[in-house]
Structure formats: structure tokens, C-alpha cells
Amino acid sequence: MSTLIDLRKRYLSDPAFKMFKKVLPPLSDTEREAMEAGSVWWDGQLFSGSPDWNTLLNYPKPKLSAQEQEFIDTKLETLLGMLDDYQIVQEDRDLPPEVWEYLRKEKFFSLIISRKYGGLDFSAHANSTIVTRIATRSLSTAVSVMVPNSLGPGELLSHYGTEDQKDYWLPRLANGDDIPCFALTGPEAGSDAGSIPDQGTVCYGEYQGKEVLGIRVSWNKRYITLAPVATVLGLAFKLQDPDGLIGDKKDIGITCALIPVDHPGVEIGERHDPLNLAFMNGPTRGQDVFIPMEWVIGGQDFVGRGWRMLVECLSAGRGISLPALGTAVGHLAARTTGAYSYVRKQFGMSIGNFEGVAQAMGRIGGFTYMLEAARTLTTTSLDMKEKPGIVTAIAKYHMTEMARTILNDAMDVHAGRAIQLGPMNYLGHHYFGMPVAITVEGANILTRNLMIFGQGATRCHPFVLSEMEAAANPDTEQGAKDFDSLLAKHISFAVGNVAKSMLNAFSASAFNRSPVSGETAAYYRHLSRMSKALAVSADFAMLSLGGELKRRELVSARLGDVLSHLYLASATLKRFEDEGRQQQDLPMVHYAVQHCLHKCGVAFNEVFDNFPRKGIGRLLRTMLFPLGIHYQAPKDKVTVDIAKLLMKPGSHRERLTHLCYIGDKESDPVGIMERAFVAMHGVKDIERKLAKAVKAGEIPRKVSLKEKLEIALSAGIVTEADVEKMHNADQLRQKAIQVDHFAADQFKAGGLQPGKAA
Known part of the structure; x- marks a missing residue:
């Protein structure tokens, strides 16, 4: 046995080890921290080639606690009744004073803060549900609520603050005495937050009449939500210690601090105009502002740890807030477009009966079902105390993009009814607002091209990250030994996936297992096939391109599309099971999963056709899909069936759009459409x-x-x-x-x- 191992090392693993070290993509400090931060969840299963579907179905069902449900039924409903989005956006350009006061009083800004400090300590699912429902009524209000409850001082303090910082700030944030914002992005640093140009220097300075150790910091930030009304500023900057006052390291790295806005030198209060929406967004600046060291979040021990803090906490914004905005668009558009398509008549019949309109409505209904499924599965991961950076990046990118598609379809169906702004228009402000969601927390183009697969390939792969660590081990002998063991497992893993992929190709995935029976059973088998194909393609891409893969963004993007649609299809199937296999929902389930399988096929075709090493692309196609890729877009019948469901009252429509706010005031625009819809059905x-x-x-x-x-x-x-x-x-x-x-x-x-x- 030892002879075989020696031969393997001499002729296989040692040469591979040397090659791996040569092609190993260099990782910057920020990239390494991003790789190491957070956790791998269901995305790891999908990347493995052999997802355990029972693991997925056994994840907890999303559920609100009694306290969360009571808050939603009372406090949230009261808030929604106070909102007039036309007045907020077109007239006042701000939330009414009584709404600001209500948000403070009823702790809408402290959904995530512990009860110990006076917060509500709600689950990620409740947080998401609240923001989604508000967003169906007013995007400007939803953004104002979501920011303090995602990436910002509250979350950073809760995870990393000193006890003194928590005891002072968290009760003030919980009670609404302070309004927070977080200054991360600027003209030179958007999606690439690691390129922050804002600088701080460790030094001594005067604070409250005494000379203390602190930081002199300068910054120029843009696009900061709530900045114009904030009373406390979270700030990210790069810290240097040229005089070695706190250690030997000169370039300490990204650091986060908390600064009261009335501190001398802080400039704040101006506003941007985010596509004519009314949420507060603006710049903040400071020049040579001295702050005491105790204002660093986590204290002096946490200087230079800001990037990891940000990466781990970005999951809230990407996994809760922005997907909530996308889901809200689905709930609102499905409810209102279905109603409008029934009450609006042309040539003597409801326009929803025209197949062209039905096609758009089918997409709205199928995507809305998938959005809600992805929302609840993603918040499930966060409530399980996971920090899945890849899953939340998938949710942010695809859910905001699906919302954009839904809005385009809804606008087309409503036609003139949608393009005239006024109190009756319930789509216009969302149409303006969706590009905002697409842009923030990492622009979607970069999220797709660089992050989902770029980090997922390394983070989610069963062996690659460990192999990279072995190759980077300064103890070359130990690194080679570890690499040999990992490589043997990796080869076995890859060969098995290739063999199973070829079996899938000739058996139509018949030998893959499904955890359920009925109409959805085949989907699990086909998704397992796609998972194996992804695992094989990822191995070949990393092996043949090495460090070049980082620059081949279109390859990364398309392989990321496969991973993303596997996740979205998984979420859809789990929702169907969690909700008791509602048979009326099957058209939406069929649409969503067929759409995902089709998109996987399109992505694979584009990878094979455009792979930088042409021979590799042809080899992958031959091994994985020798008979071709035959997954088709949803059939017309499924699309028309969904359109009919959207135009029919019933429990199916309530399940699909249950978070859409329908006001009982005579002037409520969604209420007007709903009452007409019900009356016309009558x-x-x-x-x-x-x-x-x-x-x-x-x-x-x-x-x-x-x-x-x-x-x-x-x-x-x-x-x-x-x-x-x-x-x-x-x-x-x-x-x-x-x-x-x-x-x-x-x-x-x-x-x-x-x-x-x-």
C-alpha cells in the first residue's frame, strides 16, 4: 500500500503540487478574509455534485413567533395605514414627521437588537417579512426601516462591540433616540469596498480636555442612506500606524468606528436624489477629524478587522433587505396585474385572456412564487445562525433582477395605467426604485461576474480551499503531504462525478434519487444531474485556467448562473413541500423549476461555446451532455394556467400575494383595484x-x-x-x-x- 502511495506522490501529486502552486491564483488580504468569513450552507451541497435533498427538506419551515405575528398584525398594520406614498415621494420628499416618530416609538429601527438592550430581537424571517410588506406600500419607507436593521452600527455593535459600546449605544438605537447610518461607499469605492481610499492615522490628540490615544481620519463618502438625518455615523476607513503606537504593523487595514454626527469636523446633512424616491440618502465628509480609540467598534483589539466584520455582516443586507424589496415587487405586481387584467377589457373581453398578456402574467406569477421561496429559504439560513455569503449574493442578484423583469411585465400589461404618475399609480415608484436595489450592496454586474462563482468555486468546493491552504503552507514538506491526501480524494470525487454525469446523459437522470413522489419528483433528479455537471465543469475550469479564471468573468458568471438557478429551484421545491404540496400552486412550481433548468442549460451551452480552451469546452460538452441539452423554457400551457390563476380569487392567490398591502381607505390605489376585481367576479x-x-x-x-x-x-x-x-x-x-x-x-x-x- 505504501508503495502505491509513494508512486502516486512521485508521479501524480508532487507534479500536481508544483503545478498547483504555480497556477494558484494569488489572494489579496481582503480576498482571503472574504474566503474565510461566513459559512457554507446548502450552496455547498449543490456544488458537491450530490446534493442531499432530505437535508434541504428537513431545514426548519419559516415561522413567525407569537410576538412577531402580533407586531405585524398591529404595529405594522398601523404604520401601513399611515402611509401615502404619493405624498411622501411627489409632494413632501420625506416621510411625514408623525411617521418618523411612530417608527422610533414602536422600535422599527431595532428589529435586530437584543431585548437585553431594549430591541425586539426578531428573526431574520420576521425582519424580511416586515420590510417586504412595507415595500409593497412604500419603497421609501421600507428603505428607511431596512437600513438600521441590516449593515450598520446596530448589527456591527451587536456582533463586535465592546460591552461599554453595547451598553451605551444599543439602548439609544433601540429606543430611536439615535438614528444610525453607515458610511462605506464613495466615489472611488462601491462594489469594491476593499479599495476604500479614506484614511486614518493612529496618533495622540485632545478629547474632552485630555490628550488620549486615537485616530485622525479623513473621509469623503457618497450614497449613504439615512445620512441626512442620522445622529450617529458608522465609518469604514483604512488605518495606518506609521509611528508604531499600537504595534509593529504599519498598514493595519480596514477599520470601523462609530462617530456622533455632532462631533467637530463631521459634515453631514446634504441629500442625493435617488431616482426621485424620498428616502434619505446623501454624502458625508470629514477632514483630519480626531476620534478617541474607544470609538473603534470593538475597541483597539478590533482595529484592522473591519473588512471581515463587513463581509460577515453584509449577509443581512444581501440576504434580508434587498431580497425583501424584490419579493415585495412580486407580491404587489402579481396581485394588481392579475386584477387589472381581469377588469380591463378590450374587444369585449378581459385583456388577460389574450395570450400575449397571459405570457407576461405567467412570468409574473412564476417569478413571484420563486421570489417568495428564495426569500424564506435564505432567511432560514440566517436564522440557523449561518452566514452564507454565496447564498445571500445569489439572493441579492437574482431576486432584484427578477423583480426588474416583473416590473417590466407589469408595466407592459398596465400600459397607460402605469406610466401616469399620481395617487392612483401603484407601480411607478417601484419602477424608479428597483435600479436602486440592483445597484447597492454590490452592483449586480459585479455580484454575478465576480462573486457568486468567483468565491463560490473556492468556498463551496469540497477540496479546493483546503488544497490552496496546503499549497500555501510555508512548510513545503507538510503541505505536499496534505496536498497528496486531498488530491486523492479530489480525483475520486471528480472521476465519480464524470461517470455519474455520463450515466445521467444516457438515462435521462432516471437513476438519481428523489425524496418525493408525484409531479415534482423528476425535478430533483434533473437538478442532481445539473449539480454533477457543475462540479465537473468547475474542476476543469479551475484546473485548466488557474489564476486566469479570475479574469475570465464571463466563464465565472455563467457557471455562477448554474449554481444560482440550482439554488432558486431548490427553494421553489422546498416551499412547495413546506406549504403542504398545494396542487393549485403546481403551475407556478412547474414554471419556476422549468425556467431554472432551462437557464442552467443555456449557461452550460454558453460556457462550452466560449470556453477559453476550446478543446476543454468540447470535451465537457461530450462528457456531460453527449446527446445535447434539452431543457426547455416553460410551456405555453403552464404560462396560460398561471394567468388564469392570477385572474381568479381564491386561496392560491392569497398564498402567492399574501404580503401585498391592500388598504381599506377609499383612496388606496391597490384597494380600489382589488374592490373592482372582486366586484367584477361577482x-x-x-x-x-x-x-x-x-x-x-x-x-x-x-x-x-x-x-x-x-x-x-x-x-x-x-x-x-x-x-x-x-x-x-x-x-x-x-x-x-x-x-x-x-x-x-x-x-x-x-x-x-x-x-x-x-
């Missing part, structure tokens, strides 16, 4: 009687509804109660399809002046 039998009479020639075709009803009443086709019911429903329908208009003198140079719609 008279569908009367409409059938009229249509039958028209077809029989008993009622003229081209007369008004009023005339048709008069003729039908005199002919005994309908009753007086029918006529009244039909008139009432049509009045609601007419109101629902109207758009706002304004007096001409309300338009001045510079845009629409404050004032109610005429």
Missing part, C-alpha cells in the same frame, strides 16, 4: 347572460352597458337586483382603470408642483 354570471343574449340577437352588440341592461331587464333576462349589481361593479371597474390628471397650473418650470390630483 357579476360574471350576469355578464354571461348578457353575452349569450347578444349572441342570440336578443340584445344589440354595439350599445352601451346601460342600454344592454335595460333591454335585458325588459326581456326578463336579468332582474333589477342584477342590474344594480352590474352597475355598481362597472362603476368600480371604471374607477380602477382611470389615471390621475392635474390642473394645468400645477405644472411649473422644474416639474409638477405639490398638490393633489384633480
Whole structure:
């Protein structure tokens, strides 16, 4: 046995070890910290080639506690009733003072702060649910609530603050005495937060009349949400210690500090205009501002640890807040577009019955089901105390992109009803706001091209990170020994995946196991096949390209697309099981999973066609898909079935859009559409009687509804109660399809002046 191992080392692992060290992509300190931060969760299973589907289905079902549900049923509903998004965005350009006060008083800014410090200590699922529901009513308000509850002082203090910092700041943040913001990004550092140019220097300075050890820091930040109204500023900067006052290291690295905005030298209060939305966003600056060392989050022991702190805590923004905004778009658009498609008529029938409109509605319904599934699965990981950077990056990127697609479809279906801004328009502000969600917490282009697979290939792979550590071991002999053991396992892993992938190709995945029976069983088998194909492709990409893979962003992006759609399909299937296999939801499930499999196939085709080493691309296609890739986009029947479901009241529609706020005020735009929808469904039998009479020639075709009803009443086709019911429903329908208009003198140079719609 030892002879075989010696031969393997001499002729296989030792040469591979030397090659691996040569092609090993160099990791910067920030990249290494990003790799080591957080955790691997279900993404690791998908990357393994053999996902254990029972593990997925056994993850806890998302559930609200009694306290969380009570807060949502009372405090949240009260808040939603206070909001007038048209007034907030178009007139006041700010939340009303009473709303700010209510948010403070009822602890909307302290959803994640421990009860020990006066916060609510809600789960990630509750946090996400609250932000999603607010966002269906007002994006500006949702953003104002989500920021203190994601990446910011509250979260950083909770995880890393000293006891003195927690005891002082967390109760103030919990009670709303202080409003936080976090200054990370700037003109030169957006998605690449590691390139922060803002500098701090360890030195002595005066604070409260005494000379103390501290930091003199200068910064120029942009795009900082809540900065114009914040009372405490979280700040990230690069710290240097040229005089060695706190150690031998001169370039200490990224550091995070907490600074009261009334501290001398802090400049704050100006506003940006984020696509005409009304949430507070603006710049902050400081020049040679001295702060005591005790203001560093975590104290002096945590200087230089800011990057890791940020990477680990970014999961809240990426996994909770921004996916919540995307999901809100789905709930709102599915509810209202389904209703509008039923009440809006063209050529004598509901526009949702036209197949072109149905195609858009099918996509809205299928994507909305998938969005809610991904939202709940991702928050499940966070509530399990995981910090899955890859999963949350997938959620942020794909859920905001799906929301953009949904909005485009909803705008197309609503047509003129959607492009006229005013109190009646429930889509316009979301249309403006979605690019904001797509841009922040890492621009989507870079999230897709650099992060999902770029980090996932190393972080989620069963062996690569360990092999990299072995190759980087300064003790070359021990590194080679460790590498040999890992390489043997890696080869076995890769060969097994290749063999199983070829078996899948010729058996249509029939030998893969499924944890369920019924219509969704085959999906598990096909997803397992795609998982194996991803594992093989990732191995070949890393082996053949080495460090070059970092620069081959399109290869990374497409392999990341495979991983992402495996995750989204997994979430969809888990939701279907968690909710009791609701048969009415099957069209949405079919749409979502078929869409994901199709996207996986498209991504693989593009990888093979464009692989930098042409021979490798052809080899992968031959090994993995010798008979071709035959996963197709969802069929027309599935799309039309979803459109019909969106235009029909029932429990299926409530499940799909349960977080959409429907106000009971006469002026609530979603409420207006919902009441018209319900009323028109209530008279569908009367409409059938009229249509039958028209077809029989008993009622003229081209007369008004009023005339048709008069003729039908005199002919005994309908009753007086029918006529009244039909008139009432049509009045609601007419109101629902109207758009706002304004007096001409309300338009001045510079845009629409404050004032109610005429």
C-alpha cells in the first residue's frame, strides 16, 4: 500500500503540487478574509455534485413567533395605514414627521437588537417579512426601516462591540433616540469596498480636555442612506500606524468606528436624489477629524478587522433587505396585474385572456412564487445562525433582477395605467426604485461576474480551499503531504462525478434519487444531474485556467448562473413541500423549476461555446451532455394556467400575494383595484347572460352597458337586483382603470408642483 502511495506522490501529486502552486491564483488580504468569513450552507451541497435533498427538506419551515405575528398584525398594520406614498415621494420628499416618530416609538429601527438592550430581537424571517410588506406600500419607507436593521452600527455593535459600546449605544438605537447610518461607499469605492481610499492615522490628540490615544481620519463618502438625518455615523476607513503606537504593523487595514454626527469636523446633512424616491440618502465628509480609540467598534483589539466584520455582516443586507424589496415587487405586481387584467377589457373581453398578456402574467406569477421561496429559504439560513455569503449574493442578484423583469411585465400589461404618475399609480415608484436595489450592496454586474462563482468555486468546493491552504503552507514538506491526501480524494470525487454525469446523459437522470413522489419528483433528479455537471465543469475550469479564471468573468458568471438557478429551484421545491404540496400552486412550481433548468442549460451551452480552451469546452460538452441539452423554457400551457390563476380569487392567490398591502381607505390605489376585481367576479354570471343574449340577437352588440341592461331587464333576462349589481361593479371597474390628471397650473418650470390630483 505504501508503495502505491509513494508512486502516486512521485508521479501524480508532487507534479500536481508544483503545478498547483504555480497556477494558484494569488489572494489579496481582503480576498482571503472574504474566503474565510461566513459559512457554507446548502450552496455547498449543490456544488458537491450530490446534493442531499432530505437535508434541504428537513431545514426548519419559516415561522413567525407569537410576538412577531402580533407586531405585524398591529404595529405594522398601523404604520401601513399611515402611509401615502404619493405624498411622501411627489409632494413632501420625506416621510411625514408623525411617521418618523411612530417608527422610533414602536422600535422599527431595532428589529435586530437584543431585548437585553431594549430591541425586539426578531428573526431574520420576521425582519424580511416586515420590510417586504412595507415595500409593497412604500419603497421609501421600507428603505428607511431596512437600513438600521441590516449593515450598520446596530448589527456591527451587536456582533463586535465592546460591552461599554453595547451598553451605551444599543439602548439609544433601540429606543430611536439615535438614528444610525453607515458610511462605506464613495466615489472611488462601491462594489469594491476593499479599495476604500479614506484614511486614518493612529496618533495622540485632545478629547474632552485630555490628550488620549486615537485616530485622525479623513473621509469623503457618497450614497449613504439615512445620512441626512442620522445622529450617529458608522465609518469604514483604512488605518495606518506609521509611528508604531499600537504595534509593529504599519498598514493595519480596514477599520470601523462609530462617530456622533455632532462631533467637530463631521459634515453631514446634504441629500442625493435617488431616482426621485424620498428616502434619505446623501454624502458625508470629514477632514483630519480626531476620534478617541474607544470609538473603534470593538475597541483597539478590533482595529484592522473591519473588512471581515463587513463581509460577515453584509449577509443581512444581501440576504434580508434587498431580497425583501424584490419579493415585495412580486407580491404587489402579481396581485394588481392579475386584477387589472381581469377588469380591463378590450374587444369585449378581459385583456388577460389574450395570450400575449397571459405570457407576461405567467412570468409574473412564476417569478413571484420563486421570489417568495428564495426569500424564506435564505432567511432560514440566517436564522440557523449561518452566514452564507454565496447564498445571500445569489439572493441579492437574482431576486432584484427578477423583480426588474416583473416590473417590466407589469408595466407592459398596465400600459397607460402605469406610466401616469399620481395617487392612483401603484407601480411607478417601484419602477424608479428597483435600479436602486440592483445597484447597492454590490452592483449586480459585479455580484454575478465576480462573486457568486468567483468565491463560490473556492468556498463551496469540497477540496479546493483546503488544497490552496496546503499549497500555501510555508512548510513545503507538510503541505505536499496534505496536498497528496486531498488530491486523492479530489480525483475520486471528480472521476465519480464524470461517470455519474455520463450515466445521467444516457438515462435521462432516471437513476438519481428523489425524496418525493408525484409531479415534482423528476425535478430533483434533473437538478442532481445539473449539480454533477457543475462540479465537473468547475474542476476543469479551475484546473485548466488557474489564476486566469479570475479574469475570465464571463466563464465565472455563467457557471455562477448554474449554481444560482440550482439554488432558486431548490427553494421553489422546498416551499412547495413546506406549504403542504398545494396542487393549485403546481403551475407556478412547474414554471419556476422549468425556467431554472432551462437557464442552467443555456449557461452550460454558453460556457462550452466560449470556453477559453476550446478543446476543454468540447470535451465537457461530450462528457456531460453527449446527446445535447434539452431543457426547455416553460410551456405555453403552464404560462396560460398561471394567468388564469392570477385572474381568479381564491386561496392560491392569497398564498402567492399574501404580503401585498391592500388598504381599506377609499383612496388606496391597490384597494380600489382589488374592490373592482372582486366586484367584477361577482357579476360574471350576469355578464354571461348578457353575452349569450347578444349572441342570440336578443340584445344589440354595439350599445352601451346601460342600454344592454335595460333591454335585458325588459326581456326578463336579468332582474333589477342584477342590474344594480352590474352597475355598481362597472362603476368600480371604471374607477380602477382611470389615471390621475392635474390642473394645468400645477405644472411649473422644474416639474409638477405639490398638490393633489384633480
